[in-house]
Amino acid sequence: MSAPATTAADAGHHEPSKFHFYIAIAMILAVITGVEVVLVYLPIAKWFVVTALVTLSAIKFMFVIFFFMHLRWDKVFCTILFFIGLVLAGGTMWALLHLFGAEASKPLSSAALDFARLAVG
Amino acid sequence: MSSSAATGHLDHHHDHTTSTGIPNKKLLWWAFLASDCMFFGALISTHLVYRLNPPPGNAVPTQIFNIELTSFSTFILLMSSLLMALAVNAIQRGNVKSTRTMLLGTMFFGCIFLGGQVYEFTHFVTVKHMTLSNSIFGSTFYTLTGTHGTHVAIGVLLLGMMYVRTFKPAAGGGGLLRNLAHLAAVCVVMGVSFIWFVPGMIEVIYGASLGDFMSAHAGPYGVGAAALAVVFWLARTGGAVEFGEKNAIDVESIGLYWHFVDIVWIIIFTAVYLLEYL
Numbered sequence: 001m002s003a004p005a006t007t008a009a010d011a012g013h014h015e016p017s018k019f020h021f022y023i024a025i026a027m028i029l030a031v032i033t034g035v036e037v038v039l040v041y042l043p044i045a046k047w048f049v050v051t052a053l054v055t056l057s058a059i060k061f062m063f064v065i066f067f068f069m070h071l072r073w074d075k076v077f078c079t080i081l082f083f084i085g086l087v088l089a090g091g092t093m094w095a096l097l098h099l100f101g102a103e104a105s106k107p108l109s110s111a112a113l114d115f116a117r118l119a120v121g
Numbered sequence: 122m123s124s125s126a127a128t129g130h131l132d133h134h135h136d137h138t139t140s141t142g143i144p145n146k147k148l149l150w151w152a153f154l155a156s157d158c159m160f161f162g163a164l165i166s167t168h169l170v171y172r173l174n175p176p177p178g179n180a181v182p183t184q185i186f187n188i189e190l191t192s193f194s195t196f197i198l199l200m201s202s203l204l205m206a207l208a209v210n211a212i213q214r215g216n217v218k219s220t221r222t223m224l225l226g227t228m229f230f231g232c233i234f235l236g237g238q239v240y241e242f243t244h245f246v247t248v249k250h251m252t253l254s255n256s257i258f259g260s261t262f263y264t265l266t267g268t269h270g271t272h273v274a275i276g277v278l279l280l281g282m283m284y285v286r287t288f289k290p291a292a293g294g295g296g297l298l299r300n301l302a303h304l305a306a307v308c309v310v311m312g313v314s315f316i317w318f319v320p321g322m323i324e325v326i327y328g329a330s331l332g333d334f335m336s337a338h339a340g341p342y343g344v345g346a347a348a349l350a351v352v353f354w355l356a357r358t359g360g361a362v363e364f365g366e367k368n369a370i371d372v373e374s375i376g377l378y379w380h381f382v383d384i385v386w387i388i389i390f391t392a393v394y395l396l397e398y399l
Contacts, residue, residue, distance in 0.1 A: 018210050026203035030196060036391065037192045040398040049399055057391040061384050068206045069380045070373070073134045075143050078151045085155025089162025093169070100170040107174050 025067050032056050133213050133369050144370050150377045157272075161385050164268060165392055168261040180258040182397040185249045187241065190323070194237040195390045198273075201230035202383040209376045215366040217287055221356075224284045224372075227379065231277045232311050236319020238270045243320065262393065269389060272382045274315075279375050281307040286371075291361040299355065306351040313345030 036056050039049050066072040071079050099105060108116060136144040208223030242263070245251045251259045285303045321334045335342065 017214060019207065022203055022206045022210065025206075026200060029199045029202075033192065033195055033199060033390075036395060037188065040395050046399050050396065053391050053395055057387055060387045064202060064380055064384050064387070068202050068383075069377055070134065070209075074147070075135065075141070077141060077143060078147065081148070081151045082155050082158070085158035089158040092159070093162050093166045096166040096170055097173070101173050105174075107176065 022068070025063055029060055029063060032060050133373065146370050146374050147377070150374045154377060154381045157381065161265075161269070161388075164261075164265045165388060168265050168393060171257045171261050176257055178256070180249075180251045180256045182258065182262075185245055185251055186394060186397065187244070188394060188398065190237055190241065191390065191394050194234050195386060197230050197233045197237070198383050198386050201227050201234065202380050204230060205376045205379045209369065209373045212366065212372045213369045217362060217364055220372065221284060221287050224280050224287075228277050228280045228284070228307075228311060229314070231273055231280070231379075232314040233319050235270060235273055235277070235315035237323065238266065238273075239315060240320035240323045242267075265393065266389065269382065269385055272385070276375075276379050276382055277311055278308065279378065281311065283372060283375050286368075287362060287364040288356065288358060289363045291363045293363075303352070303355040306348040306355065309348035310345055310352055313341050313348070317341045318345065 036053055039052055039056075042049070065082070071082070135142050139145055139148075141148060204223045204226040208220050208227060211217075211219035211223055245259075251262075253259055253263045281304060284307060285300055288303065289300070317338045321329075321338065325331050325334050
């Protein structure tokens with residue numbers, strides 16, 4: 001989607017109006033949210049729903065930061081700065097979820113815990 | 122002097138007077154938002170880690186959540202982002218009146234979101250008996266969504282301050298007391314909206330009596346109505362105001378923060394709410 005062109009009324013002094021452009025973005029975001037809610041009730045494969053939800057959320061995220069937050073029109077350094085934080089946060093989440101999702105990280109049942117305490121002495 | 126300055130055209134995306142070419146305020150906000158990403162990343166991770174291996178007796182999210190209300194709140198927050206973008210668009214074109222309207226609309230939608238959260242928390246504690254301390258799920262859920270709600274509340278306050286600032290007279294001598302009274306009235310209206318009015322309206326939608334709802338909190342509603350009258354009375358503009366297109370960077374900075382709380386909610390809505398229904 002491209003940025004709107006400058007109209008005759010805008011020429012010369014002010015920033016071109018992005019009114020209709022923002023309305024279109026908001027409508028897309030609303031439709032994606034509706035699709036997300038409907039998706040979780042559909043009798044389809046879980047892996048597909050999870051993939052679709054993650055993808056749709058990422059699309060919404062990108063729409064907001066690049067258009068509503070103007071990264072599309074700002075200097076690329078702003079994008080790099082924000083993505084440093086985003087990548088660090090995402091990397092931390094990925095690492096923690098893999099660490100605690102591993103078989104060895106699952107909490108012991110009370111019986112297994114008692115047995116382990118006895119074995120250790 | 123840059124060519125844009127020479128022609129009287131304000132470039133809202135670049136600042137040729139800084140070494141980075143980016144307005145310093147904007148750079149500061151992007152740096153802060155990058156750090157806030159890590160803050161929310163930690164909170165979301167903590168919630169998801171405990172959801173991987175829930176302890177026995179943990180709360181069952183699908184029996185607690187009200188996905189219709191949360192979906193509505195998500196929609197409202199998205200639309201508040203639209204109004205915020207339109208407020209920035211308006212001030213970049215020098216339209217102060219439209220900026221005020223959009224700022225008020227953004228604040229109002231923010232209060233609807235917060236009111237939904239107040240209703241949700243109250244319902245979870247009193248009806249579903251899920252408190253901050255009686256389950257791991259409750260602890261991580263309230264910490265995460267409560268922190269996000271606090272961010273939204275701070276955003277509403279910042280927007281209120283920006284709204285009041287748009288009335289500062291060009292001639293100077295705006296009157297500190299008048300501005301403080303204006304801000305206090307805005308805060309009271311917003312507070313009454315999200316603490317009593319919006320949760321009460323949601324209860325009415327779910328079947329409570331409108332009469333009971335009005336009489337139960339008549340005091341706060343009276344104070345809120347009086348504060349609203351003060352807001353309108355102080356909003357009468359008698360002359361030219363100092364606020365204008367040159368302040369677009371200030372509105373845009375607040376807008377960055379507001380859009381950020383929106384994108385955090387986009388993640389929370391999927392990770393905390395929707396994935397529980399699979």
